[in-house]
Amino acid sequence: MFREVFETYNWDEVQSGIYAKTAADVERALNKSKRDLEDFKALISPAAAPYLEQMAQISHRITQKRFGKTVQLYAPLYLSNECQNICNYCGFSFDNKIRRKTLSGVEILQEADYLKKQGFEHVLLVTGEATKTVGVDYLRDAIRLLRPHFANISIEVQPLEEDEYKTLAAEGLYAVLVYQETYHKENYKLYHLKGKKSNFDYRLDTPDRLGNAGIHKIGLGVLIGLEDWRADNFFTALHVNYLEKHFWKTKYSISFPRLRPASGLIEPKSVITDKELVQLICAWRIFNEEIELSISTRENEFFRDHIIQLGATSISAGSKTNPGGYTVEPESLEQFEIDDSRSVAEVKQMIEKKGYKAVWKDWEQFTEVEKV
Amino acid sequence: MTDTLKIADKIFTSRLFTGTGKFGNHHIMEEALLASGSELVTVALKRVNMDGENDDILQHLQHTHISLLPNTSGVRNAEEAIFAAHMAREALQTNWLKLEIHPDPKYLMPDPIETLKAAERLVKDGFIVLPYIHADPVLCKRLEEVGVAAVMPLGAPIGSNMGLKTLEFLQIIIEQSNVPVIVDAGIGAPSHAAAAMEIGADAVLVNTAIAVAGDPVKIAMAFKLAIIAGRMAYCAKLGTVKAYAESTSPLTDFLN
Numbered sequence: 056m057f058r059e060v061f062e063t064y065n066w067d068e069v070q071s072g073i074y075a076k077t078a079a080d081v082e083r084a085l086n087k088s089k090r091d092l093e094d095f096k097a098l099i100s101p102a103a104a105p106y107l108e109q110m111a112q113i114s115h116r117i118t119q120k121r122f123g124k125t126v127q128l129y130a131p132l133y134l135s136n137e138c139q140n141i142c143n144y145c146g147f148s149f150d151n152k153i154r155r156k157t158l159s160g161v162e163i164l165q166e167a168d169y170l171k172k173q174g175f176e177h178v179l180l181v182t183g184e185a186t187k188t189v190g191v192d193y194l195r196d197a198i199r200l201l202r203p204h205f206a207n208i209s210i211e212v213q214p215l216e217e218d219e220y221k222t223l224a225a226e227g228l229y230a231v232l233v234y235q236e237t238y239h240k241e242n243y244k245l246y247h248l249k250g251k252k253s254n255f256d257y258r259l260d261t262p263d264r265l266g267n268a269g270i271h272k273i274g275l276g277v278l279i280g281l282e283d284w285r286a287d288n289f290f291t292a293l294h295v296n297y298l299e300k301h302f303w304k305t306k307y308s309i310s311f312p313r314l315r316p317a318s319g320l321i322e323p324k325s326v327i328t329d330k331e332l333v334q335l336i337c338a339w340r341i342f343n344e345e346i347e348l349s350i351s352t353r354e355n356e357f358f359r360d361h362i363i364q365l366g367a368t369s370i371s372a373g374s375k376t377n378p379g380g381y382t383v384e385p386e387s388l389e390q391f392e393i394d395d396s397r398s399v400a401e402v403k404q405m406i407e408k409k410g411y412k413a414v415w416k417d418w419e420q421f422t423e424v425e426k427v
Numbered sequence: 428m429t430d431t432l433k434i435a436d437k438i439f440t441s442r443l444f445t446g447t448g449k450f451g452n453h454h455i456m457e458e459a460l461l462a463s464g465s466e467l468v469t470v471a472l473k474r475v476n477m478d479g480e481n482d483d484i485l486q487h488l489q490h491t492h493i494s495l496l497p498n499t500s501g502v503r504n505a506e507e508a509i510f511a512a513h514m515a516r517e518a519l520q521t522n523w524l525k526l527e528i529h530p531d532p533k534y535l536m537p538d539p540i541e542t543l544k545a546a547e548r549l550v551k552d553g554f555i556v557l558p559y560i561h562a563d564p565v566l567c568k569r570l571e572e573v574g575v576a577a578v579m580p581l582g583a584p585i586g587s588n589m590g591l592k593t594l595e596f597l598q599i600i601i602e603q604s605n606v607p608v609i610v611d612a613g614i615g616a617p618s619h620a621a622a623a624m625e626i627g628a629d630a631v632l633v634n635t636a637i638a639v640a641g642d643p644v645k646i647a648m649a650f651k652l653a654i655i656a657g658r659m660a661y662c663a664k665l666g667t668v669k670a671y672a673e674s675t676s677p678l679t680d681f682l683n
Binding site: 176299305 | 451514534
């Protein structure tokens with residue numbers, strides 16, 4: 056279990072280790088052909104800031120070598136904003152007095168129809184944590200409904216049991232995104248006040264359960280703005296390193312959600328600048344040449360237009376973060392504000408202008424899926 | 428006599444096989460493939476829109492001299508590969524198949540055990556199987572025994588552009604093989620492709636090095652020429668490199 060590895064590390068030591076890195080450490084990391092965790096610390100450290108252009112050049116080159124001149128497109132499909140957790144950074148928090156909405160089967164298909172017309176083949180299903188209404192049965196039914204319409208289905212929902220993941224995988228589920236939010240175990244409690252999500256360890260063990268269940272792709276990340284983003288990303292890298300060694304048939308992706316304004320929520324404690332976010336993304340690419348890096352519409356157009364050349368391999372477009380947001384109930388409460396509100400066609404055009412190809416489909420189910 | 432390559436029932440005049448991934452757009456891809464003169468182009472089944480008749484990639488490959496070679500990229504074992512192969516045959520109307528099984532999504536290393544298993548079955552099912560494998564001479568012989576049409580050993584990891592890192596093993600494979608040997612993966616520059624041809628490879632497959640180049644069309648032409656030159660050198664019987672000097676007054680001359 057990753058938890059055993061994690062427990063041998065101390066947050067403060069990791070953090071001071073990162074801040075102690077020097078220009079010489081950064082140069083050594085840049086000149087190697089394979090980088091380890093100590094190199095990653097150097098690349099995300101303040102000492103690497105003056106090397107940003109050099110990092111961007113390396114990141115650009117190795118990203119193109121691996122992924123070509125392509126960017127994958129996906130759309131989030133919010134199924135529900137019901138949630139029993141109280142988390143003070145999230146719009147869906149239980150104590151947030153908003154109208155709750157969970158899509159019915161008919162409504163799911165209506166939203167799906169809209170996304171298909173936009174060209175999407177990869178869809179990410181998102182919910183809060185409301186196990187009675189949005190449990191495994193609900194998710195299984197949703198995947199069954201959507202399976203004939205999309206080539207690739209991912210979920211970003213509450214952590215599940217290994218057997219439950221196996222059930223969903225058998226229905227055709229491809230990837231599971233589960234963000235630790237922060238690896239600062241003590242302070243995790245300050246953000247996750249009530250509900251199942253307040254169990255740090257259960258969440259930390261989730262990627263192990265996913266690996267055991269044979270899920271094709273696992274998405275990791277932290278919510279940037281809660282704790283020191285450098286230390287948190289080091290722990291994410293430690294987690295990926297562990298997972299790659301234990302679950303070698305699994306693909307991994309990293310996301311960089313920045314805390315965005317949402318109604319009635321805390322202000323970010325640690326702010327990351329655009330320059331630092333570019334440094335972080337390039338550091339990830341240089342550290343792990345094969346990993347997928349994903350950027351959502353939390354980021355603004357200007358930033359997104361440039362980041363696809365610097366290491367990002369997958370982006371969402373035309374997103375709505377509220378259940379029914381595309382067609383069914385456009386006015387329901389969103390999880391966070393979108394900062395790139397361009398249409399899918401506009402994003403596609405931007406990608407082409409950059410000399411890249413938008414990839415809509417990069418997956419095919421090569422096993423029998425039970426016919427409904 | 429023209430120097431052609433026969434694989435199964437097809438005769439190729441070009442020994443450059445290409446792929447369709449990683450291009451910035453499909454028009455450049457089409458132009459580059461035409462410039463390369465390639466007659467066999469591999470397509471990842473997972474990228475093809477199987478229910479749509481006007482698939483975005485396939486539309487650009489409709490040239491009479493180009494044959495499609497669907498590949499099974501994305502499958503993790505023999506069972507999935509067999510499923511994918513049948514899907515490909517139905518969707519693309521060809522029984523040619525580049526069998527690639529790489530359960531490791533990081534380095535995309537081919538699984539020799541699953542590949543042999545799938546190859547055996549697919550040959551029985553009537554496929555023309557071209558398996559992507561490690562430069563493993565014994566595996567090549569085993570695959571030949573189950574009836575594959577060619578073998579495709581790697582020069583280096585897919586997309587790495589590192590060149591012929593497996594040179595010594597490729598030479599053994601070429602020496603021993605009764606089926607065509609196509610060096611696949613790792614070829615990053617025309618000089619690498621020429622080197623593969625000089626040691627007697629029957630063909631090479633290049634994708635990343637063309638797709639990701641600053642000018643894919645021009646580099647495609649460069650690969651075409653390099654492969655012609657390398658092949659010509661092989662046929663002409665290259666002079667051997669000598670590790671020692673040949674003295675003008677030999678030491679054993681007194682024996683004559």
